Amino acid sequence: MKFSKIPSATITRLSLYSRALEELLQEHVNIIASDKLAQKCGVNPAQVRKDLAYFGEFGVRGVGYFVKELLFEIKKILGLNRRWRMALVGIGNLGLALVAHDNFVKQGYEFVAVFDVDPKKVGRRLPSGQTIYHMDELPTVVKDKKIDIGVIATPASQAQATARLLIEAGIKAILNFAPVQIQMPEGYIVENVDFTVKLDNLAYHLTMEAV
Amino acid sequence: MKFSKIPSATITRLSLYSRALEELLQEHVNIIASDKLAQKCGVNPAQVRKDLAYFGEFGVRGVGYFVKELLFEIKKILGLNRRWRMALVGIGNLGLALVAHDNFVKQGYEFVAVFDVDPKKVGRRLPSGQTIYHMDELPTVVKDKKIDIGVIATPASQAQATARLLIEAGIKAILNFAPVQIQMPEGYIVENVDFTVKLDNLAYHLTMEAV
């Protein structure tokens, strides 16, 4: 079980499997074969088995996987058997949608603090319960509330500076919604959620098709 | 120039280059070397050159790339030298943030129609100008407004059905925000914007680090 040599794409797929299994559990499906799970996630059946094989033997030959058991194991692998505490920075249009989204909480991700610099916003209380802090309070609040993950929803121009502040406050992992590539020091992680890149992909394929 | 064998990761990076170049243009930088551009986008310099080499020779040896010229070429490759007309389906929390986001328009992506099934929403006018249509009107509106791209922001349970309706209305490309894997027929494209998968990645890495 050498964690270092696990393909990063495997982790992404585990997340998909987890979601599919959650759905199957709702539907009271007890057992699932790699074929069916693969189909549900749009991947190759052998891929599913190999992905899982990195971490152990979870299936029964001739039978398949027990949904509940496999889900439990995948969640353990991904670290979803606990709650993750997030801070949102920048409560604009997108930020509001994010904190209002109750699915995150269901999956174990919780916005426990919200920050902005706009004096008209700071101090206000959100419908979802959080009070908006000023960025000056970031270092103490991050420490007090034991925040694990920082979420950047500021304008692009402020994103790099915001990342620096989050890191200085002791945060190791960042989810970035701003359309810029954020430079992170060694040992810190950033994941970008990049709407425009996805649209550009669609545009490219539509353009090619037409040729 | 065999389009079929171009790595999909290359297209994604072209999108990043395009954005970086746009920024450089704002700063009145005329010439950029692959080193600098690579650093800005967090990739290897050889990667930049190789990505571009798939489509032609855009640089000048010993000098670098002319920012304006390269940007123009990349935009042409990606199909960003035109406007793309999008339909949004599901105007909830996320949908509202999307239509309010004026960056899309600046980049050539425009929400020209918005759909929902909620009778309380249908017929209302959005601050961004669009009137909310009922889903029943999808087929005619898609045709009349010549829509290229469908954007799904409905609950996950409705996403697959929505995709089917979009396809039946003649749409070839879909951007999906719902946390499900959508099954598409041959020749159609879907791109998923998947917040939770990204968070799961962060959770996994944080969990590993701690070991």
Next chain:
DNA sequence: AAACCCTTGTGCAAACAATCACATAATAAA
């Protein structure tokens, strides 16, 4: 016009990822 930068464009090898194909093991039926 020669010598010297500098940075591109690219052949090639290495690393990484996906897929095939089958031995293996569990279960059910005969």
Next chain:
DNA sequence: TTTATTATGTGATTGTTTGCACAAGGGTTT
């Protein structure tokens, strides 16, 4: 107990992507 059936786990294979290293070529200086 034997045979048939089924679907996992995995070695081998194929395919894809990345990165090194350097020849090629444009520009500049002497």
